[in-house]
Amino acid sequence: MPRYIGSDHNLSRARWVIAGAPMDATASRVGGSRLGPGAIRAESLHLESFSLYHLKDVADVPFYDVGDLALPPGDADRAMGIIETTSRKFIELKKRVLLLGGDHLVSYGAIKAASCAWPHLRVVHLDAHADLRDRWMGSRFSHATVMRRAAEGCLEGTKRLYQFGIRSCSAEEYDWGMNHTHLFPFNLTKIEDCLDELSGVPVYISIDIDVVDPSAAPGTGTPEPGGITPDELLRALEAMKGLDVVGIDLVEVSPPQDINGITAALAAKVIREALILWG
Template identity: 50%
Template sequence: MMRFLKSGPCIRDARWILFGAPSDAAVSRRGGAQYAPDAIRWESLHIETYSPYLGEGLGKASFFDVGDLFFVPGDIQSSLLKIEKVTSSFARKGKRVFILGGDHLVSLGSVKGVLSKFSDLHVVHFDAHADLRDYYLGSKYSHATVMRRVAEQLASPRHLHQFAIRSGTREEIEWGKRNVDLHLIDFLEPLKEVLGKLEGCPIYVSLDIDVLDPSFAPGTGTPEPEGVSVTDLFKALRMFKGHNVVGFDLVEISPPVDVNGVTSVLGAKIVREVLIMLGGDSVDQ
């Protein structure tokens, strides 16, 4: 089985657990996100282990890639339950989890799993889309409804912090303004302010690759123009240094619609930077 670059040799001693959630069941436009975990792993083998930005290498990171979960095609509920159970099992053992999606609905399962350990969890969400609809195409479970479902699970909907949102219906945007911590279009300054208030709080980060402008990340099923730059995204990720990040997911990369694999390479670099930055941090037992 192919594992992410420099994955550790022993799951027992790993502080972070990396696993793939290769689901396309909740996609509404173009599929292909199910192929992202292996594409990201493959491209990781072609990047350096060292980060000049952080001055460290993956040798510092304590993580283990356990591979992909197996899902019954089309069975959304069983897939979500499996993600929740696996994530909960690792979280309760003091591990932190990094999930490679898959469509964005996989975040619901992993957030619920982390909540079994951290009931006061805060979710920081980077995305082009609000994902706050109550129903989409007649379903409550879609990548267009995922953050509405996540908000319902948290101790308070205000524990959901959304950044760089630039797409949504009037109804879901208004619902978001009333119920969650919604930041439209703005990015770095609001994030800095919010993180200043979350010192010591358990944080789960959900990163939809379409938060980026499609010129930087064409390999996604629902591209949305006028996104943030890659440079600003990495600046944002480095703001989490020193914070209590207990879970992270990277979703909505679609290799079949990518150009020369650039989005999967970007995904691999995101994983590398996050693991180097946070992979050596201590774990709350």
Template identity: 45%
Template sequence: MDGEQAPGLWERPGRFMAAEAGYDAARWVLAGAPLELTVSYRAGTRWGPARIREASYALETYSPDLDRDLEEQAIHDAGDVALPLGNLGQSLARIEAALRRPLADGKALLVLGGEHLVTLAAVNAALDRYPDLVVVQLDAHTDLRDRYLGEPYSHATVMRRVLDLVGPGRLWQLGPRSGLREEFELARREGRFFRDVGEGAEALAAELAGPLRGVPVYLTVDIDVLDPAVAPGTGTPEPGGPDFATVQRAIYTLARAGARVVAADVVETAPPLDPSGRTEIVAAKLVREILLAFAPAAA
């Protein structure tokens, strides 16, 4: 990060709007993880980080719903993690290594994906500092398969691997409407599962006021949680999802409840699949709202 990270670990394709702070002064650190090695239907997620950054300049820095402005936040965009093409193990290891330092330094972290498997590397890094981490997933898919096409590491198995890490009861899934019967059974048995995004957010908010007060939260948002009419540019679109306002309200519900989001990601944006360009703008606005809704307190 600006010469402070290991040589060769980062590359800089652009910068998210208003992310002008140096690393030392930053409270939020943005990092791109342009991973695309296990997608199973349509490709394009490797272009997500760069195009989300580009699309951010079509938006304002000010959120009227939150009455907050990115210009008032200390945000550092570290660039993209440089990934070795075709090597999944090394790619995940490099993402984890790159993200570990800002988390260890107490920065809040937001990752731009890339396919959903980047969440596994980010959660691994976060657990070093936050061993009691709770993971909150907004997604159209359960992603709880133990193997997909014989492979344990896939965008279709990512939350199973995360569940292996955090343990029963520490994975909240909001919005899944697609998966195997066995995945839904596992979700209900070992996690906290809500088909309705708003209902899930309200249930989690109630626990954030009680047994989960102050617990560190990792928030992962798969863009396909939204209905494809809202965000068609994603690899595995699933009809029947919520609109943008519903997902936005869920994020606000968690913020009002005092969710201590220490890290987050927005993943599975595949810009080449959406010639209209609206998916990357939707993703950029989600990033803006997350940065503002969960802005860390000033040091």
């Protein structure tokens, strides 16, 4: 398996660790996101390692791509346990974890590990969907419930979850989010209004690629029209550059639904910019 472009070959030197989480056991429309980590790495090899946005090279960032975690097919509970345990081990080694999904439920294990290491953790969630259902198809753990579980089970308070770009949810999710999280529908412009609250505390960023309009990111399992542009996503990351980001995930890239690899290429570029910003 190829490593992400610019990856160091020495774990001890790394500040960040990239790990793939190839699981799509809870996909509700179509599967395929288990193939996302490999596709993102493959497309990264066609990027320049140099960023014209920041005039820096990702090869100069101390990060190490450890490859994909060995997750049991179809067993979401065990997979989450492996993600959490592995993330904890890297955090104990003073590393920060950048997780490549996989369906969005993989974020739960990484957020759980980060919240144990940094009790005052805040989560910034960029997504088309609120992911705040209490249950989906009878299950409490799903890519449709992941942020509800993270808010209730990982964070010191549900108001430590900040959600941007949301353009799809149930009425119950909307009511719960407006009362229990910081829910900002439709775009990412409100991020700048929240920077003071997010400054000086550990922040975990969770990016579902479907926050981007499917015209620019078709390779995802649950496309939702009306999203942001790739440029708006990159600008949002730039706006958060002063935050203490201790963990990141990028999820829901589904290569079988992609066209010419453009969604995986976008994800690879987002990862490059994130590593340069916080590496």
